[in-house]
Amino acid sequence: MGRETKYYIVSAEALPEIFVKVAEAKRMMQTGECDTVGEATQMVGISRSAFYKYKDAVQPFNDLKTQRIITFYGSLKDAPGVLSSVLGCFAQSGANILTINQSIPVNGCAGVTIAAETSHMVESLETLLDNAEGIEGVVKFEVLAGG
Template identity: 65%
Template sequence: MANPPKYFIVEANALPEIFRKVAEAKRLLETGEAETVHQATGMTGISRSAFYKYKDAVRPFNDMLHGRIVTFQTRLRDEPGVLSSVLNSFAVSGANILTINQGIPVSGCALVTIGAETSGLHIPVEELLSRTTALRGVLKCEILAG
């Protein structure tokens, strides 16, 4: 059995320059500032072979104090306006909703998974859970991952 990969959190300045440039090239591609790998590598001054060699191994670390993605799972009554009130609760609290996945209602209830970036919350996540759970038609609200 192969050894699982090991990960380290390392300050960017301690990394060899090629890793920082690969991360920058990936950012340029993700933001659309570069349309092709050729263009991104040219902008960062690295070869395409170096980019392809390290692209899957280099990822920026998002500081948990500045941004956090949390997955919430809710069980809602299949009634008009319930999901809307949940989404409004998130918005008013300062959460930035990234994804919504709703299953087909069964027995009058629907399972809804919401991925949200919570760095802009004006209240603790636990308070958001309490407020959301207290809404009409919400049967359950919990954190699935985060």
């Protein structure tokens, strides 16, 4: 259904330092410790260009064997049935949705955050992400956090 992205769980100690620093900069911005990319990159000691080069490819991933509640984020076009189709992917995968938060659409897209309990999934996490991102009207769909 579109992309062929593969995901790997790798110990932070095995990663090149730049990836760990990009993840830390993203965390600092999400928690409000830093207000800007410039401030976050300066604090972790990387260039803004390095941050932008890797920011979409680096996601912290908590141990999903012990923490089975995963938070997903999607950017959905403001069209009838898009959210319903995404929720159908969750039902098909066996994930149990705990919460759904959708923002009011701005510029034709709405952000949606879905927390789901995933211990009884019959499909892989990658399959769920691929299926959701393959839906017409889904601009972006990714794991926001485990835990």
